Amino acid sequence: MIAPRKIIHLDMDCFFAAVEMRDNPSLQHIPLAIGGNRHERGVIATCNYPARAFGVRSAMSTHEALKRCPQLTLVRGNMEKYKTVSRQIQAIFLRYTELVEPLSLDEAYLDVSDCSLFKGSATLIAEDIRRTVFRETGLTVSAGVAPNKFLAKIASDEHKPNGLFVLSPDKVADFIATLPLRRIPGVGQKTAEKLAKLGLTHCHDIVAYGQEPSTQMLALLLKHFGSLANTLIKRSQGIDERPVQQSRERKSIGVEQTLPKDLEQLEQVKTELLKLLPTLEQRLLQSGKAGLLQKIGVKLKFSDFRQTTVETQSKQLNLALFQQLLEQAWQRRQDKGVRLIGMQLGFKSACEEQLCLPF
Numbered sequence: 001m002i003a004p005r006k007i008i009h010l011d012m013d014c015f016f017a018a019v020e021m022r023d024n025p026s027l028q029h030i031p032l033a034i035g036g037n038r039h040e041r042g043v044i045a046t047c048n049y050p051a052r053a054f055g056v057r058s059a060m061s062t063h064e065a066l067k068r069c070p071q072l073t074l075v076r077g078n079m080e081k082y083k084t085v086s087r088q089i090q091a092i093f094l095r096y097t098e099l100v101e102p103l104s105l106d107e108a109y110l111d112v113s114d115c116s117l118f119k120g121s122a123t124l125i126a127e128d129i130r131r132t133v134f135r136e137t138g139l140t141v142s143a144g145v146a147p148n149k150f151l152a153k154i155a156s157d158e159h160k161p162n163g164l165f166v167l168s169p170d171k172v173a174d175f176i177a178t179l180p181l182r183r184i185p186g187v188g189q190k191t192a193e194k195l196a197k198l199g200l201t202h203c204h205d206i207v208a209y210g211q212e213p214s215t216q217m218l219a220l221l222l223k224h225f226g227s228l229a230n231t232l233i234k235r236s237q238g239i240d241e242r243p244v245q246q247s248r249e250r251k252s253i254g255v256e257q258t259l260p261k262d263l264e265q266l267e268q269v270k271t272e273l274l275k276l277l278p279t280l281e282q283r284l285l286q287s288g289k290a291g292l293l294q295k296i297g298v299k300l301k302f303s304d305f306r307q308t309t310v311e312t313q314s315k316q317l318n319l320a321l322f323q324q325l326l327e328q329a330w331q332r333r334q335d336k337g338v339r340l341i342g343m344q345l346g347f348k349s350a351c352e353e354q355l356c357l358p359f
Helices: 015-023 062-068 079-093 122-137 149-156 169-177 189-197 215-225 228-236 266-287 319-330
Strands: 007-012 032-034 073-075 100-104 107-111 141-146 164-166 252-263 293-302 307-313 338-347
Touching (some): 007 122, 007 149, 015 032, 107 149, 122 141, 149 164, 189 215, 252 266, 307 338, 319 338
Parallel strands (some): 032 073
Antiparallel strands (some): 293 307
16 A cells, blocks of 8 residues: 655745834734835735735735725835745745745745654644744745645645644544635636536535545536536545645746736827736746747736737737737727736746656
């Protein structure tokens, strides 16, 4: 019998805000958000827990955040500082295992299955990582320990902030049975609502742990969710075979700008698009992936907060093609103004470029 893996998911607590509170103690006990200021439009990058108590959330517009919490303190972010702290934290993770998969500046998976520290106890390893991060950075991190990545990510959210939750293999069946489907990564609000309309709200509604899904359930999920059906079935059983990957290949880059005021004319939006192009060119150059460019796209967010993206195949930055995509996206505005414009690039994998012939 193969021993279960020991996976730790580590998630820094309100990372950007936590760094600012560490560096300025006067911010520690007041509602705080990172992103923009009171006199400019923008979105919240993250916020601390006092702000969350008022309903402020990441990706919320600054305007809405101030409506919910008029006393909210806004701080413009310092990405270089956050990157520096993130590198310090990632270096700590690497003391315990080489199998570290960063997901973002503030989040990572660790596979400690073969780690001999603390006699191989993933729980004790996670506790020591949390202590070390706090001692060396002054920041707290929440951790989840489980037999796979999916369960570890769910577990790290159980005792936030500054908590540890361990989901041992013998506890998985009971945990999964009562897990709401909306907590499965990739199941957004609309998907959760669609599942609920079909009478599916918890994992046990799809399939009993350790059993195969019925033919009827499989057909129902395929009909309504297509390729997502397989993921729903596996996660509902607590199954996730994905390994922890030491490097994550960048698949896309982009640039976007929230506009000072809504734009009502296509020519105005084209002008803003042109302003973004030099930044996109610079990011492409810095990525070193120009030879792997596969597609380009334009993103618009309208005044009612709907957003749309139009993409096409292209191996080069082509302004005329970007403008054509913009015109297609513009047709979807339904007489609404444009509040945000973005440009993005998608890459083929280096493996795909080399044909990746099997051994």
